[in-house]
Amino acid sequence: MGQLVIAGGGFAGFWAAAAAARMRRDVPSLASLEIVLISRDDQLVIRPRLYEKDPASMTVALVPRLEAIGVRFEQGEIAAIDVASKVIRAAASVISYDRLVLATGSQLARPAGALGARGFDIDTLAGAAALDRHLHGLAAQPEAHPETEGRWTVVIAGGGFTGIELATDLPERLRSIAAGGKIRVIVVDIADRIGASLGDGPQSAIHEALAAAGIETRTGVAIASADSASVVLSSGERIACRTLVWTTGMCASPLAAKISTRTDALGRIEVTPELRVAGVDHVFAAGDVAHAVADDGGHAALQSCQHAQMTGRFAGFNAAADLAGLPLQAYRQPLYTTCLDLGESGAVLTTGWDRIVQAAGERAKAIKRHINTQLIYPPADRDAILTAASPMVMDEKSFKSRVLGVNS
Ligand SMILES: Cc1cc2nc3c(=O)[nH]c(=O)nc-3n(C[C@H](O)[C@H](O)[C@H](O)COP(=O)(O)OP(=O)(O)OC[C@H]3O[C@@H](n4cnc5c(N)ncnc54)[C@H](O)[C@@H]3O)c2cc1C
Structure with a gap:
């Protein structure tokens, strides 16, 4: 055959x-x-x-x-x-x-040239593992002058889906390794608002979560240059930091x-x-x-x-x-959904291409956990794999209620 x-x-x-x-x-x-x-x-x-x-x-x-x-x-x-x-x-x-x-x-999609070659990413397993090792190794790095320290400052280039999920996850993660050090997470985006590509629906949930976690934002600016101790924005602002992460699409x-x-x-x-x-x-x-x-x-x-x-x-x-x-x-x-993790503020779930918010906070977080720990993992058993492999899809209503637990 x-x-x-x-x-x-x-x-x-x-x-x-x-x-x-x-x-x-x-x-x-x-x-x-x-x-x-x-x-x-x-x-x-x-x-x-x-x-x-x-x-x-x-x-x-x-x-x-x-x-x-x-x-x-x-x-x-x-x-x-x-x-x-x-x-x-x-x-x-x-x-x-x-x-x-x-x-x-x-x-x-990293920037071209020397700038893009600097910094971390969470695009591949190796990239995400390298960032994790770097964060755990920060405590052992030598002290710098207090004004140029920025040891626990992370600049995230890109305020889309991935940048927001990383930013809202980081404060809790850094607290467990920073031993009381001052933590700053700063999201930088060339667009005039964070999460612009996610539409209007989830905006208030995103902004409340960023504020609750003390995450700073810089919008309408790009990363102009970076070295191992700082990042300079196109506005001229210099941010002392030892960690730059690209999440630029x-x-x-x-x-x-x-x-x-x-x-x-x-x-x-x-x-x-x-x-x-x-x-x-x-x-x-x-x-x-x-x-x-x-x-x-x-x-x-x-x-x-x-x-x-x-x-x-x-x-x-x-x-x-x-x-x-x-x-x-x-x-x-059957249905386009977005479930955006917002760290300690929970998550926000939207359905449809116009992204109507269906759930937020802890309820959405439970759905995000279900997606992240079960729904996207392929089964191990032959019959279960072959059963799930059919491309014949459920209708939108049954998808919402059976997969997402949303009845509306
Ligand atoms: C941090 C992050 C968060 C995300 N969050 C979400 C989310 O919440 N929801 C969502 O729906 N999507 C999310 N995505 C996007 C999602 O992960 C991708 O869209 C998805 O993985 C695409 O699946 P794929 O099979 O097309 O490609 P991939 O998952 O990229 O798999 C491609 C495979 O091909 C292999 N390959 C590539 N080139 C070669 C080569 N030359 N030779 C041999 N093998 C090769 C790779 O090693 C890999 O195994 C996220 C992505 C990232 C990075």
């Missing part, structure tokens, strides 16, 4: 593999289909949790789950994809495919541009409603590399875990269906 290869072992890649394995279980003509997932690590990194303490623990073992559903795992860095000869070139191997699902995700994996030149501003590839790469028939794309538009609302998927999990299911299903000569399914997503 041939070989279906999935490039990338994140949320989109895992669920693409699971959806394809489910098709192989259910469609007799796919019984001999080989499914291979290739990724640089043998762990699925739970990226949405990398703002939390102990980031090094935010992984799930891929191999036992893939073995359980009969998917072969190849560990390796993909260097090139040759769509004309249908081969993937990795460091140690060349893998040919009949259908490919590209799911190599995204990476932090994401761009698609560079492999996307090697498949197609039809990309959006985030570097994501244009795909058909069935998630086939426009103009490249045997390649599908899912997750943060795909500019996918759901057929039930016309909104382009975001670079988000919730969209990656669903586009992954559709891409895996459709790649397998295509090999079997079966009809493909147009990508649909």
Whole structure:
């Protein structure tokens, strides 16, 4: 029957593999289909949790789950994809495919040059672990002059979803290591308000949480320069600090541009409603590399875990269906939700593209905990994985009540 290869072992890649394995279980003509997932690590990194303490623990073992559903795992860095000869070139191997699902995700959009090379990030497991080690090592660093000390000052560049979650998590985290030292967390954003990309709905919850935690903000300014002891803003303000963290958005994996030149501003590839790469028939794309538009609302998927999990299911299903000569399914997503962690102030949950607040404070925090500790973790058991791999989605009402516990 041939070989279906999935490039990338994140949320989109895992669920693409699971959806394809489910098709192989259910469609007799796919019984001999080989499914291979290739990724640089043998762990699925739970990226949405990398703002939390102990980031090094935010992984799930891929191999036992893939073995359980009969998917072969190849560990390796993909260097090139040759769509004309249908081969993937990795460091140690060349893998040919009949259908490919590209799911190599995204990476932090750091500023170019020397400025971007400075500072930490929470984009990757290694980046978040390095920040965590640095914070724990601050106490041991030599004293500076009191005016240039800034030992427990953290400047976060970017006041979007990730910057807000990190900022509101940090005061409690720093208190446990600063031993009474003066803690300052400062969020810097070029936009004129923090959380601008999250719309009006959650604004008051965000601003109350920032104020309650004593988090400072600087808006309408950029980071102009940085060294190991300070950050200078475009306004001229110099902030003594030993920690700068970039949370300045994401761009698609560079492999996307090697498949197609039809990309959006985030570097994501244009795909058909069935998630086939426009103009490249045997390649599908899912997750943060795909500019996918759901057929039930016309909104382009975001670079988000919730969209990656669903586009992954559709891409895996459709790649397998295509090999079997079966009809493909147009990508649909039941409901767009945002659940933003606000640290000790709880969280704020919104639903819909106009982001109507459904819950805040402790009630929303309970939902955030459920999402972060259960909902986004793939099951370990074969039957549970294959059951959850169906791309056929619940309607909006049942999604709200069964998944989010919201009845309205
Ligand atoms: C700090 C943070 C907080 C977030 N919070 C949320 C949230 O609250 N809600 C939400 O919905 N989303 C959130 N996101 C976004 C979410 O994590 C991503 O949208 C999601 O991980 C995308 O899934 P993906 O499978 O497309 O890509 P990824 O998770 O990036 O996975 C891509 C995989 O491909 C592998 N890969 C990449 N290039 C290569 C290569 N050349 N060779 C081999 N393997 C390769 C990678 O190692 C990785 O395993 C957050 C992200 C971050 C960083």
